[in-house]
Amino acid sequence: MSSRRPSPFDADAAQDRIAAVVRRIPLGCVATYGDVAAAAGLPGRARMVGRYLGAVDGVDALPWHRVIAAGGRIALPDGSASRTTQLRRLMAEGVTLTGSGRVDLARHRWQRGVLAPVLD
DNA sequence: GCGATGACAACGC
């Protein structure tokens, strides 16, 4: 017992927490890498979230498409298959985009337990 | 041990 933090950083544990957070993002909502990292208890490690999501590569059990970059921007490069899949899945869930293909954060941003009601 | 890289973020111009 004693220490909950045996090492300065446990990749396995962090990965597990990140997965748990991503898994609980409600359908039709999105969260930024920074939000997910913070919700997973890893403030400032937004990069690690991206690295992890890229590592799972193909795990349907994880709604990775609901995780986006700051400002509602899609982190994946334009023209990539992953990006297309992400956008298609988001739209399938009713997520709306603004102007230049950005997710409307004001409408769909997920905040730990606070759902953003879809205004009509 | 160190420099380079990356599904990031914030700031400045």
Added chain:
DNA sequence: CGCGTTGCCATCG
């Protein structure tokens, strides 16, 4: 609104 710079942190050669 696009682009470059800086900060942050873990992984890789």
